[in-house]
Amino acid sequence: MTVLIKAPDDAGAGGRVTPVRRRRRDRVPYLLLLPALVVIGALLLWPLGQVVVMSFAKLGIRELRGDRPWPWVGLDNYTQILGDPFFWTVLRNTVLFAVANVVLTMVFGTLVGLLLNRLGRRMAGFVSGAVMLAWATPALTGAIVWKWLFDDTSGLVTWLLNELPDGLSETLFGRAQWTGYGWFNSPLTFFTVLTLIVVWHSFPFIAVSVLAGLKSVPAELYEAARVDGAGPWRVFWSLTFPLLRPVFGVLVVLSTIWDFKVFTQQFVLAGGTQDRSTFMLAIYSYAEAFSPPPKYGLGSAIAVILTLLLLVVTAVYVRMVLRQEDQ
Template sequence: MTTLTKAPESAAGRETPVRRRRRLDHVPYLLLLPCALVIGVLLLWPLGQVVVMSLYDLDSVRQVRGEREWPWAGLGNYAEILGDPFFRTVLRNTVLFAAANVVLTMILGTLVGLLLNRLGRRMATFVGSCVMLAWATPALTGAIVWKWIFDDTSGLVTWFFNALPDGLSGALFGRANWTGYGWFNDPLLFFAILTLVVVWHSFPFIAVSVLAGLKSVPSELHEAARVDGAGPWRVFWSVTSPLLRPVFGILVVLSTIWDFKVFTQQYALAGGTQDRSTYMLSIYSYATAFSPPPKYGLGSAAAVILTLILLVVTGFYIRALLKQEEL
């Protein structure tokens, strides 16, 4: 009987685990390559174009003439933007508005997330679905609805104040007839309404994200804290909040980015770019680029400055968050 034996592989031809691992090291990069190409085309290329445009003295006249050679401005556009006193006012408005909206959105979203976590499954599903309607509503649609609510003739707010007794309305607000009152004319009142609109549209995402984080917290930790005599407030600050710190960190970064570049709601409520007293960086960049006389180079420089501010703020916050995680 003949027995066939397999010839032993040579050491040089046998694939070791280390060699196999090295051969497969490039596979994740190949899988990520299509996504990286899409991001590069859709995000990085337009951003690069804006940076290039910010370095030239580009306006609509040269675009209409079809001039191929744009006058080089270098950092002149940035110097003009940063030297403009009105830019500092716009930057102050943006920072104060973003800070107020981030705080209010995080507080309201966290409270709603805690509420959803305490409700039963059916009620939590119903309430969560209702809350997510605000998040699902397009920003422009929501802004139009809120503008109607504060309409000076037929809006719900105007109707409510007109329904108050004349004596009470006059004693509290100094006027009895609210028909024709311009709710969007006063800058402080305009920012208050804009804050209401942005927080209403943003808090559902925070609530659902906090709810997802709460579901990952072991219930045994809460039970142990209650056994030790901790109340709900103490349980949240000593047990829940430290465990959800990474979630809160990401949500704060996202909220900061969104609130810094609010555009649609402000443009819709203000009815354009006429009211300069309510300008923020997004509207300022748009108005500089497209309002007569259009200055695309200056508008691009303002957009790049806004992007750099967001990168710096986000970088510092993520660095602080990583340090806390290491500690």
């Protein structure tokens, strides 16, 4: 007796995959990504689109509540911002602050990561846990603690500086009495303290990421380098850095994005938006949008400009990665 078995409609002769079956199989990854894309669209793309729309309108409280129609002004908000000299001062503050913090965070985080890699398992686990406490601390909590440390009357830093011998304090800092010294009244000291806070809060992520990258490098490569007589500096630049270049690239981009968007720490240290000499783009956008009278259109335009700057940074990094893969 002969049994006939019918092949599936999407399978060709000899069991080959037909174009229909191939198309169905190619759709599977997109279907699996669809839920994540929906969530991203709802939580990120939709609000971002609303901000872009608002940047082309002149909005107050009544317009935002729907009591009045939105008066469209086209590119007037962008023209007003880009034509304001204060915007370029704020942009300069933001760029300089971001560059300084990215460099310090990357250097300090990399050094800590290299240290963790040389420690034993137990000590490395203990130090990593202690370091990650800074990363786990909310930005608001950390800013409040640091503001107390630099309080001009009862702060720990003020007390320590007052305990220094007067001659030493005069030689190093030009003053012997620190009680009443306003750390947040001068842009230089304000940004110094703010840099300490941001670096303290950011370096643990860099350190742990570098440590994870170091664990993926075969130990035989380091042993061969030591046999050849290479010192620590030479080993890092000739072996560690080239192998971890993709990791460092991602960390630099992430650090740049985070440091461009610093808001909470600055808002807490400054006590609001009164000190315009220390403005950066994030708090500048907030001040324009919510300071009376509120100008939500101007604030949205500044936020869009900040987003475009960060997209440019990301695009430059992606292009560098693609060039390295083509080589």
